[in-house]
Each structure stands twice: as structure tokens, then as C-alpha cells.
Amino acid sequence: MPVMPGELLRFVEESEFRGTGLLVDCTVGEGGHSELFLNRFANIRIIAFDRDGEILEIARERLRKHAGRIDFINDNFAHISQHLGQVRGRVHYVLYDFGISSYHFDESGRGFGFARDERLDMRLDGCGESAEEIVNTADEKTLADIIFRYGEERWSRRIASAIVRARRGKPVGTTGELADIVLGAIPKRFHVKNIHPATRVFQALRIAVNDELGAIGRSLDDAHGLLAPGGRIMAISFHSLEDRIVKDKFRRLGRGCLCSEEPRNCRCAGTPYVKLLTKKPLRPDVEETARNSRARSARLRVCEKLAEARPSGILS
Ligand SMILES: C[S@@+](CC[C@H](N)C(=O)[O-])C[C@H]1O[C@@H](n2cnc3c(N)ncnc32)[C@H](O)[C@@H]1O
Structure with a gap:
């Protein structure tokens, strides 16, 4: 519409x-x-x-x-x-x-949102690094900067640190895995009603992936x-x-x-x-x-x- x-x-x-x-x-x-x-x-x-x-x-x-x-x-x-x-x-x-x-959210299958568990891609034109590559290879400071600048997320450092900890065990491959990491990184009392805590992180990654x-x-x-x-x-x-x-x-x-x-x-x-x-x-x-x-x-x-x-x- x-x-x-x-x-x-x-x-x-x-x-x-x-x-x-x-x-x-x-x-x-x-x-x-x-x-x-x-x-x-x-x-x-x-x-x-x-x-x-x-x-x-x-x-x-x-x-x-x-x-x-x-x-x-x-x-x-x-x-x-x-x-x-x-x-x-x-x-x-x-x-x-x-x-x-x-x-993009509902049908593309490219992991723009977390309503479904999909591969973390987020590229609009298939060019450049995917969200999965950024999440698994960027250093902690770069990740925190992306999340802070493009998601205006005050918990960016905690989230970046949680991502780096999680990927030491196994690469973060899907939207569901990333959403769970973010959920666990933000203290419960700061969760905002009706807005999933991972919303800003997904926005930030999408903006970064596609410049x-x-x-x-x-x-x-x-x-x-x-x-x-x-x-x-x-x-x-x-x-x-x-x-x-x-x-x-x-x-x-x-x-x-x-x-x-x-x-x-x-x-x-x-x-x-x-x-x-x-x-x-x-x-x-x-x-x-x-x-x-x-x-x-x-x-x-x-x-x-x-x-x-x-x-x-x-x-x-
Ligand atoms: C909000 S939707 C547009 C909806 C459209 N106005 C309509 O009424 O159906 C934005 C679209 O812009 C495209 N897009 C985003 N960044 C772009 C860019 N830098 N160059 C060209 N298209 C882009 C996306 O792929 C998406 O299809």
C-alpha cells in the first residue's frame, strides 16, 4: 500500500x-x-x-x-x-x-526480520557482504558501532559482546539465532512493550549491509x-x-x-x-x-x- x-x-x-x-x-x-x-x-x-x-x-x-x-x-x-x-x-x-x-519481510526469504527463522542475508541486490558475514567476522567494536550508529541502540556494546561470545561456539547463521542473542543481551526490565529488542539491531545491519x-x-x-x-x-x-x-x-x-x-x-x-x-x-x-x-x-x-x-x- x-x-x-x-x-x-x-x-x-x-x-x-x-x-x-x-x-x-x-x-x-x-x-x-x-x-x-x-x-x-x-x-x-x-x-x-x-x-x-x-x-x-x-x-x-x-x-x-x-x-x-x-x-x-x-x-x-x-x-x-x-x-x-x-x-x-x-x-x-x-x-x-x-x-x-x-x-522483503514477508516473502523474500533473505532474513530482513525475525518473524521467521531465515538465513541472515539482507542484501537487496546480492552484492557485497551479507549480514551473516558481518555478524560473524566484524570485530566487536565495529559491530557495536554499526548497532549504535544505524540502530541508535543504547545497548550496542552489550549486544556486540554477546554476539562475539556466541559466535565463538558456532557461527550465527539465522535470524532466530541473532534475535535470541539480542534478547538475552538486553536486561529484561529495559525491554519495551510491543517492540522486540532485536528490531533496532536488524535495522542497523540492513542499513550497513546495503550502505x-x-x-x-x-x-x-x-x-x-x-x-x-x-x-x-x-x-x-x-x-x-x-x-x-x-x-x-x-x-x-x-x-x-x-x-x-x-x-x-x-x-x-x-x-x-x-x-x-x-x-x-x-x-x-x-x-x-x-x-x-x-x-x-x-x-x-x-x-x-x-x-x-x-x-x-x-x-x-
Ligand atoms: C518502501 S519500498 C517502496 C515501495 C513503493 N513505493 C510502493 O509503493 O510499492 C522501498 C524500495 O526501495 C528499494 N531500494 C532501497 N534502497 C534502494 C536503492 N539504494 N536504490 C534503488 N532501490 C532501493 C527497495 O528494494 C524497496 O523495493
Whole structure:
């Protein structure tokens, strides 16, 4: 079920292009948002990315009746500009719906959650180290850092130490084994009602395995460069780590900055590249969160490229 559909439709409809033109769906997933736009706007075309080839095929099947208006690219959205060079400056909307889909938890069999006992893999595209490799080979400090930074877990050191102790006996191979180790590492009186203690650890490993945050930062710069003046970037985050990157990037673009320096060292010219259309992130309304539990933590930020903005990547 696509998150914040009404808000997104409004941002597309009320733009200068009024729902016509080219939309890049950076995270097509099962195709929910793309389907929404294709159904509503007869004159929209979509280029849809997903780094997971399996889910991309689900979207392709779902959107078969719109086949003439949507193209699919199986790659990381960190590489959008490599694929979209020929439409640079001619994209009207870019959408991000970060994270993973319910398909990943329920059907992929790749160990994203602990509702089932599955092999600890967590790779979206089969590339790089799996969660199992990290859990069994990273040193204790690295494990604690991953769990603290990407899971914001205060018990990160205890959990890392418990993992290292457990794997001395036998490698940690499955989601169930890891969840049990985490459960045992956090004192019972600190367990939070209705939230499994391993939730943050699984989030942390998934982010590390897929370098999720690095991909967001790289892609947002490129997205701005692809937009036509008046075009909009719409980004839905599900935790503060994602939202912080979007907020920081939009603010920098809003004050005419394309560099990655700390604000005090930034020498960018100061002519805004974008207008922020959401000063604070928008949240889904209560009806939506009652209908769709995944929407509960969603935050939407939107910015619009200004007509006088200089092309992205050129600094004076
Ligand atoms: C929350 S789901 C998207 C759901 C989709 N908007 C819908 O309505 O069905 C996020 C999707 O983004 C994909 N994804 C995550 N990181 C990605 C990246 N760096 N590049 C491309 N796709 C990515 C995941 O594989 C997942 O399918």
C-alpha cells in the first residue's frame, strides 16, 4: 500500500507541470506509488528504479497495462545520473520512498526480520557482504558501532559482546539465532512493550549491509541536477537517520550550497537552488496510520528546483 498517496498526488498535481512530464520513481518496490501516478495522470511517464531485481519483476507485472508509459531500471538509485544523462534537466518529479517493502519481510526469504527463522542475508541486490558475514567476522567494536550508529541502540556494546561470545561456539547463521542473542543481551526490565529488542539491531545491519544512507546522500545531489526548473523532489523517510540526510540536503540546496563541507567551512555562493515546500516534514493523517501501520513513522519532505538555479555540480 503506497504511503501518503493524497499528499504526493497533490504535490504532483499542484506543480507547474500539473501532473504531466517525466517522473523518476527511485524506489518502485511493488509499484504502488507508480501505479497511483499512472492511474491519475494520463500524461505522465515514469522511469522506475529498484536495486532488487526480484521486486522489480513484481512491479513490472503489476504495471503491465501501463507498459508503454513506464521503463524499469534494476540498479541502485545512487547511480541515477549514470542512467539518465539523456534526460538531464528534463525530469519533472523525483520520488524516494526509502527502506524496504513488506515483500522483503514477508516473502523474500533473505532474513530482513525475525518473524521467521531465515538465513541472515539482507542484501537487496546480492552484492557485497551479507549480514551473516558481518555478524560473524566484524570485530566487536565495529559491530557495536554499526548497532549504535544505524540502530541508535543504547545497548550496542552489550549486544556486540554477546554476539562475539556466541559466535565463538558456532557461527550465527539465522535470524532466530541473532534475535535470541539480542534478547538475552538486553536486561529484561529495559525491554519495551510491543517492540522486540532485536528490531533496532536488524535495522542497523540492513542499513550497513546495503550502505543505505550513503546511497541517499549521493542520489539527492544527482536528482537535483536532473530536474527541470520547477521540478520537485519528494522524499519519504521512515527513521531519523534518513530524514536527517534529506533535511540537510534540502536545506543546503535552499541556501545555494552543493558542497559537502561543514556549514562553517562552506563557501557556496548563496543563490538558492530550491524552494522548500515543506518547512517541517509532513506526517500521514490518523486515518492512514490506522489503515497502514507502515505509514506510522513516515515523514515527507518536498523541494522545488528554482528557475534561476545553476546546473548541479558547477561551483564557483
Ligand atoms: C518502501 S519500498 C517502496 C515501495 C513503493 N513505493 C510502493 O509503493 O510499492 C522501498 C524500495 O526501495 C528499494 N531500494 C532501497 N534502497 C534502494 C536503492 N539504494 N536504490 C534503488 N532501490 C532501493 C527497495 O528494494 C524497496 O523495493
